Amino acid sequence: MKSTNLVLLLMVVSIAAISAQQRDTKQPVNPRVTDIWVVFKTHFDLGFTDLPENVFKRYREEMMTNALTVMEKNALLPKEKRFAWTVSGWPLQAQILGPQQTPERRTRIEHAIKNGTLAVHGLHFTTHTESLDYEDLVRGLGYSSAITRKYGLPMTISAKMTDVPAHSWVMPTLLQHAGIKFLQLGCNPASQYPRFPELFWWEGPDGSKILCNYTALYGSDIRPTENWPCKNYLAMQMTGDNHGPPSSEEIEKLLAYAAKEMPGIRIHFGTLDDFARAVLAEHPDLPTVRGDCPDTWIHGIQSNPKETKIARNIRPLESALDGLHTQMQCWGIPMASISDKLAKAYEQSLLYGEHTWGMNAEYGPRYSYGEDWKKWMDEAAAEPLPANGNYALLKNSDAHNTAIGSKRKWLHSYDEKRQYILNTNDIVSHECSQHLHLLASSINRDGKRMVVYNPLPWKRSGMIENPWKKGSYCYIKDVPSSGYLSFSPGELTAQNTVHDQQPVLSTPYFQVTFDLARGGISSLIEKSTGRQFADTTATYVIGQFLHERFSTREVDKWFNAYSRIKDGWGLNDLGKPGMIDAEKAPYLAFTPGEWKIDVAHSNVADIATLTATNPEGHAQLYSLTFTFPRQAAYVDVMWSVTAKTPDKQPEGGWLCFPFNVKAPTFTIGRPGGTVNPAKDIVPGSNRYLMAVNSGVAVTQPDKSGMALSSADAPLISLGQPGLWQYSLDYIPRVPTVFVNLYNNMWNTNFPLWQEGSWTESVRIWPVGKGSSTITDLVQHSWETRLPLLTATAEGAPGKLPSLNEGINISRPGVLITAFGENPDGEGTILRLWEQAGISGKCTVKFNDNKNVKALLPLDLRGNKKGAPVAVKNGTFTFNLNKYAPASFRLIY
Incomplete structure (x- = not known):
């Protein structure tokens, strides 16, 4: 993002005038290029330059009026010289065409859409992509596809995002399975960026490939770059944040420059689709990049x-x-x-x-x-x-x-x-x-009853809170896949609790020793194998809370390594100008030094609560709760803060998990698929801090180790805390995972301080020798993120049985991301997404055996993709590729 008073100076490509440097250097035009496709777009910010509603109003009124004026003025020109403006799906569908639009302007807008001068690309807007879950990303495609369906246009085959430097490799998978063939990504001009080729095939974890153009600025100049590999070149003409379309005069200057400086090259005004069709028709021989790109803004x-x-x-x-x-x-x-x-x-x-x-x-x-x-x-x-x-x-x-x-x-x-x-x-x-x-x-039980529903498509067990006795827990076994069990109050095991204050704890699965000086587990031994899971030589203990306060030394070192603009708005946005000097405010690593412990023992779980006796002004109170179920081999760690003190000095909080794993391999459950940071991350992306979709496993050569997942906190660092760190080649070697609790790292448009009271939790569990690391990680992580759901009722009985099964999937690690009304048309859809990295036959069994006759394969925008698949006795089988989605419309 950029300061609004500098927007005009910071247009990535100046449409108003070609720079004097370009006119004077007279560099030869790339001889490969015969055709230049000029695409106009402005960068959409939901807010930043103003409050969102003011931004929306400008898009609906001023920007559209300006764009329509240029379009209508150029309407009689040949198509290749006719101005077209490209916009994102959500602002066009929800705002520009929204209910607040005037009838007169709406008519002009709809005419422009139909004749192709107002074009929508395939994505909704720019996102912190790795922060989202799968179905959010899929539903985001629906804004553009709804427009094309409404106006009888072909589905767009191109997409664009600007500003955010890096996006998860779920993007190639998402777009290819939606029928989108080309993605243009443009980076904020001050930020570092993934070291992609200029034009390449980007391969997702499932093997999907899309053509991708990555620019280290918002867009690209009209003059082809020296090493552009194809006959067709994309001039992605971007204006700044919410700035709007270019004027007729600016467009005329651009054409005049092209005619003078690039005679003989055909100039086409058009859309991203126009360029995509032209360059794909060349069948270009381009490099393939298979890699993930953690976002350097994700903090x-x-x-x-x-x-x-x-x-x-x-x-x-x-x-x-x-x-x-x-x-x-x-x-x-x-x-x-x-x-x-x-x-x-x-x-x-x-x-x-x-x-x-x-x-x-x-x-x-x-x-x-x-x-x-x-x-x-x-x-x-x-x-x-x-x-x-x-x-x-x-x-x-x-x-x-x-x-x-x-x-x-x-x-x-x-x-x-x-x-x-x-x-x-x-x-x-x-x-x-x-x-x-x-x-x-609706369950056929009289009086009080409880239902326990399992939203995952595999049988599972887990802890729930007793709804009739607050603070008391039950362990429920074998809840059917996508189904439920029901109970009356008397069927739930009574929980008798006793307390002690001992820092040594024996549970059915673990022998545990707490460190009350650092606040966490210093020894965690698996009873069945004798394995020590805690790294007893580490600086930290398992579950330790670490608060960092940073000085100008850390901030300046990071800024000098990361920012491509060292002064002005680059310094203001990415640096921390005005900070107190490090001599007066040095770096601080703080953990409360004295903790009190209380351990509650019951037949359901052993729960140890540690309370910090001296938060030293950082908060009113910190506590850590460690829950050890007596029927499952995992530990839930919950951090709690009461009245955190707001501080604008750069800071961040962590939970630390030092594991005793030799020669560690890290497996990160990222959006799209699992990542090994030693080989799967594109240089220039964030190697120190990233969002996790499922969890993280740390294993040694025999595949044993530890894993974790958080239901609450999406950001992790590996090997060391990762705030104010940037490197092109960092690979974690130390088997410690840090879960970020809060930070105020960036100075641009994220909140500059955190305060108040809240909790965040992390679940850890052992990974057995020789086990399937990814399958284990997926299953346990999603049981952490999507717990068993409960409700109570009383009164007259209903008609449903006491237990019922829903959809069952034969392979572990396949999620159901949609099973309901079709957002892209009629009927009911079923959408699956493979998570465990397994390709092959997948069998799905419905509990509604009589009604479903077949399934029609769809792409992620609801378009027909193949022949119907027969359903026999409520069951169908199909090939599901690793890390891939599969969508179907049910035929009754």
């Missing part, structure tokens, strides 16, 4: 740790709700449609995953530290509220903002961002609760 999502926890909790429940709704229909319970509610939930989740998280920090205390920052906060609290509390009406001018609350407006922009995922949580939580209560009410 920002933990600047909102409470809301990011909600996002990580609620996103798996979107798919779970979809499946539960459909299963209940299959079990004979009449259900009203929830498609509109689910669509809204997915939209709001996507908006939380969009890459702008508030207004540009130039409106906040960006350069204030210490007492100056506290003064700024006092001033913000004293500023008047806008009339009627409507921040969206505020104009983005310094004088106006100063008069009616600029600081409050800036703070409010972060609340608006948080509200997106709160909206998703409200919708999905409410609907899940209502559905589960109705399910419990």
Whole structure:
């Protein structure tokens, strides 16, 4: 992102004028190039330059009026000289064509869409892609495809994202399985970037390939680059953040420059699809890159740790709700449609995953530290509220903002961002609760009863809280795949609890020793094998809380390694100008030094709670809770903070997991597939900090080791804490995993401090010698992220049996990401996504044996992909590739 007062100076490609340097150097044109495809786009920020509603209003009105004026002025020109403007799917579908658009302008917009001068690419907008789950990403494709269907246009075969430097290798898989063939990615000009070739085939973990053009700036110049490998060249003409389309004069200057400097080369104005079709027709011989690209901006999502926890909790429940709704229909319970509610939930989740998280920090205390920052906060609290509390009406001018609350407006922009995922949580939580209560009410039991529902397509067991006795737990065994068990109060085992304060604990699976000086497990021995899982020589202990406060030394070292712009907005956005010097505010690594312990023993679990006696001003209270189920070999570690002290000095918090693993191999469950950081990460991407979709396994040559997954915290570092670190070649060697709890690393438009009270949890478990690391990781991680769901009811019995099975999948590690109303058309869809890296036959069994006759294969945008697959006795078998999705529409 870039400071708004510099947007015009920072256009990645100046459409208003070709630089004097380009005119004077007279560099020869690449002799390979015969055709230049000029594509115009502006970079869409959900906020950043202003509050979202003000941005949306500009897109609907001013920007569209300007674009339409140019389009209509050029309407009689030959097609290749006719201006076309490319936009993202969501702003076009939800805002530009939304209900607030005027009828007169809507008519002009629809005409432009039909004649191809207003073009939509295949993606919704720019995202922190690795922060999202699979079905969120799929639903994001639906905004563009809905437009093409509505206006009878071909499905777009191209997609574009700008600004965020790196995206997960789920993108090739996602796009190829949606029928999209070309992706253009443009990087923020100050940030480091993946060292991709200019034009290449990007291969996903499932083997899918798409053509990709990566530019180290937002776009590319009209003059072909020296090493461009094809006859057809893409001139991706980008204007800056929410700046809008170019003017007729700017376009005329561009054409005049091309005619003068590149005679004989054909210039085509058009769309990304036009370029994609032309270059693919060349059948280019290009390099293939098979690798993942962790995002160097991903730290920002933990600047909102409470809301990011909600996002990580609620996103798996979107798919779970979809499946539960459909299963209940299959079990004979009449259900009203929830498609509109689910669509809204997915939209709001996507908006939380969009890459702008508030207004540009130039409106906040960006350069204030210490007492100056506290003064700024006092001033913000004293500023008047806008009339009627409507921040969206505020104009983005310094004088106006100063008069009616600029600081409050800036703070409010972060609340608006948080509200997106709160909206998703409200919708999905409410609907899940209502559905589960109705399910419990429908079971053929009299009086009080509880239902335990398993949203995963394999049989599983797990701990639940006793709904009739708060704080008491039960261990429920063998809940059917996509099905349920039910219980009456008397069928749940009574829990008798005794307490002690001993730092040594013996459970059915582990012998445990706690370190009360560092707050964590210093020894974790597996009883059945005698293996020591804790690295007893490490600086940290298992579950230790580490708070880091950074100095100018760490910040400056990172900035000098990472930022490509060393002053001005590059320094303001990526550095921390104004920080107190390291001599006065040195680096600090803090862990509370004295912990009290209380251990609750019961027939269900042993639960040790450690409480810090002296938080030293960083918070009011820290606690750590270690739960050891008596019927399962895992440990849940929950960190809790009460009244964290807000601090604008760069800081971050971690949970530490030093494992005793020799010659470690790391397996990271990333979006798209598992990653080995020693070989699967493209140089230039983030090697120190990354988002995890499932979990992390650390194993030694005999495949034994330890694994972890967090239901709440998506970011991990391997080997060492990874804030303020950047390298082209770092490979972790130390078998320690650090889970990030919070940070305020970036200075641009993420929140600059964290405060309040919240919890975050991590589950750890042993990986057995010779086991399938990936299958084990997937199963345990998704049981962590998507727990058993419960509800109670009482009164007259219903008609359903006490237990029921839903969809069952023959192979472990296959997720059901959608089972419900088709978001792209009629009928019911089933979408699976392979996670365990296994290719081959997959058998799916429905519990609704009589009704489903066949399944029609679809791509990820709902288009027919092949011949129907027969369903016999409720069962069908098909080939499912490793890490690949498979979508079907049910035929009854």
